Amino acid sequence: MINQRTIAKPVSMTGIGLHSGAKVEVAFRPANANTGIVYTRTDLNPTVSIKCNAQNVRDTQLCTALVNEDGVRISTVEHLTAALSALGIDNLYVDVNAPEVPVMDGSAQPFIYLFASTGIQELSTPKKFIRVTRKVRVENEGKWAELTPSESGFHLDLQIDFDHPAMDKDKQHYAMDFTGEAFASDVSRARTFCFMRDVEFMHAHNLALGGSLDNAVVLDDRRVINPEGLRYEDEFVKHKLLDAIGDLYMSGHSILGNFKAYKTGHDLNNRLLRALLSDSANYQILEFTKPQEGQSQTIDFLDAKKIIAAY
Numbered sequence: 001m002i003n004q005r006t007i008a009k010p011v012s013m014t015g016i017g018l019h020s021g022a023k024v025e026v027a028f029r030p031a032n033a034n035t036g037i038v039y040t041r042t043d044l045n046p047t048v049s050i051k052c053n054a055q056n057v058r059d060t061q062l063c064t065a066l067v068n069e070d071g072v073r074i075s076t077v078e079h080l081t082a083a084l085s086a087l088g089i090d091n092l093y094v095d096v097n098a099p100e101v102p103v104m105d106g107s108a109q110p111f112i113y114l115f116a117s118t119g120i121q122e123l124s125t126p127k128k129f130i131r132v133t134r135k136v137r138v139e140n141e142g143k144w145a146e147l148t149p150s151e152s153g154f155h156l157d158l159q160i161d162f163d164h165p166a167m168d169k170d171k172q173h174y175a176m177d178f179t180g181e182a183f184a185s186d187v188s189r190a191r192t193f194c195f196m197r198d199v200e201f202m203h204a205h206n207l208a209l210g211g212s213l214d215n216a217v218v219l220d221d222r223r224v225i226n227p228e229g230l231r232y233e234d235e236f237v238k239h240k241l242l243d244a245i246g247d248l249y250m251s252g253h254s255i256l257g258n259f260k261a262y263k264t265g266h267d268l269n270n271r272l273l274r275a276l277l278s279d280s281a282n283y284q285i286l287e288f289t290k291p292q293e294g295q296s297q298t299i300d301f302l303d304a305k306k307i308i309a310a311y
């Protein structure tokens, strides 16, 4: 039996907003089974809540945002969502006192660490998985992403294609069998990256006021300008994989299937998820109410105690 999860107790964190550059506080509270991930803008009067789901996702120039029917948005949710996916957290209240979740270091690692230290609470209701039952593919200008049925678990295979002196051609592909631990150790620390020319453009338009070398890898025409260099030699493709994991968890349910993509991004990933969910012949909602023989269809989520021991 694989059950739904939330966090063991309330916890909060403070960081800088990528858009505003201002200090942002986000408070997380445990939620009951089948609540989903619910964001609340506590800076608005009255407060506004938006449930995380594929239909509310908007890709912006800077980040992924959740937007409700009245146009109220909460931005920069993608790396937090990737961390929730790895921890198998299905239910959570996220209260933010700003239009955006703090960007932290541009990776998922601060969220993993926070929740692993806080503790994970298993609930008594079975977890719901989305199992891909037939191939779904989306394409755009030579970029593509697809989901196909898998005999076991969730597998990802992603290729990027940058022509840049600091991005080795043989470090632009990454494949993984998704487990919480593989995500935490091999992918979660990969940071967002951008090019100096983008930074100049954004600052000229008063965007990304909180963006800095503290929360992104920045490349000029020749090299990575962050003095500390890269965290993984294939950090760029790993960050794109991290983004895809977050994007595919926007439905609030873990996927059982094979994800394969070429030069994909938030927009294409979200279109893929919507395409999957648009036809009930593409998928099946599964619960594992009995112990599985050989765990053949399941994913191992992050064991918080092991992660804390590793830090």
Ligand SMILES: [Zn+2]
Pocket: 078, 079, 192, 239, 243
């Ligand atoms: Zn990202």
